[in-house]
Amino acid sequence: MPARLSATDLACRRGDRVLFRGLSLALGPGGLLHVTGANGIGKSSLLRIMAGLLSPYGGNVESDGAIGLVDERPALDPELPLGKALGFWQRIDGAHDQSANLAAMGLSELLDIPVRYLSTGQRKRAALARLLAQQVPIWLLDEPLNGLDTAAQAKVLELVGAHAANGGVTVIASHQPVALAGLQTLALEEFAA
Numbered sequence: 001m002p003a004r005l006s007a008t009d010l011a012c013r014r015g016d017r018v019l020f021r022g023l024s025l026a027l028g029p030g031g032l033l034h035v036t037g038a039n040g041i042g043k044s045s046l047l048r049i050m051a052g053l054l055s056p057y058g059g060n061v062e063s064d065g066a067i068g069l070v071d072e073r074p075a076l077d078p079e080l081p082l083g084k085a086l087g088f089w090q091r092i093d094g095a096h097d098q099s100a101n102l103a104a105m106g107l108s109e110l111l112d113i114p115v116r117y118l119s120t121g122q123r124k125r126a127a128l129a130r131l132l133a134q135q136v137p138i139w140l141l142d143e144p145l146n147g148l149d150t151a152a153q154a155k156v157l158e159l160v161g162a163h164a165a166n167g168g169v170t171v172i173a174s175h176q177p178v179a180l181a182g183l184q185t186l187a188l189e190e191f192a193a
């Protein structure tokens with residue numbers, strides 16, 4: 001699934017602060033970008049702009065391929081058992097058999113547990129399982145490794161590597177090191193207005 005994602009001369013303003021300006025990037029098939037920077041610098045805002053959830057203050061984003069965003073707010077009904085909460089999206093995403101995705105994220109035994117009882121890491125795994133079910137070529141991952149144990153972190157990196165090998169594009173905002181071949185880094189820095 002070849003994909004492209006680019007941003008040209010992007011600016012972001014939140015409240016009365018311009019977080020960044022003049023930001024450009026271009027990712028082609030297999031592109032991997034790690035966005036780094038201090039708390040509050042604008043990493044999540046950049047991902048939300050690229051996902052189309054936040055309007056840029058300037059510049060534009062172009063994408064070739066559908067986009068999936070995983071952030072700290074998994075859109076899973078907290079009252080529903082995990083299987084049913086994921087099933088809601090399965091119908092919308094048109095995904096077929098989820099069992100491989102659930103097994104990949106170690107969720108097969110948790111389908112009867114209400115989402116509100118899941119641990120932080122289990123919730124993150126669930127959000128990632130939903131991303132896999134979406135089968136979209138562009139992944140925007142906001143702190144995808146947060147709360148995951150070592151094995152799950154390795155699994156996520158393996159999945160991202162496989163996604164890139166299939167021609168997918170991935171942008172990862174993370175404070176954690178991301179050990180992936182071919183990774184580019186974008187370090188957001190304090191913008192002097």
Ligand SMILES: Nc1ncnc2c1ncn2[C@@H]1O[C@H](COP(=O)(O)OP(=O)(O)OP(=O)(O)O)[C@@H](O)[C@H]1O
Nearest residue numbers: 014015016019037038039040041042043044045046
């Ligand atoms: N709705 C909003 N209105 C005004 N300011 C906001 C809003 N949402 C976020 N901000 C501010 O924008 C700045 C950037 O936030 P963002 O979440 O993009 O940072 P981040 O780099 O992802 O931080 P972290 O590493 O802590 O996750 C922060 O100072 C934040 O307080």
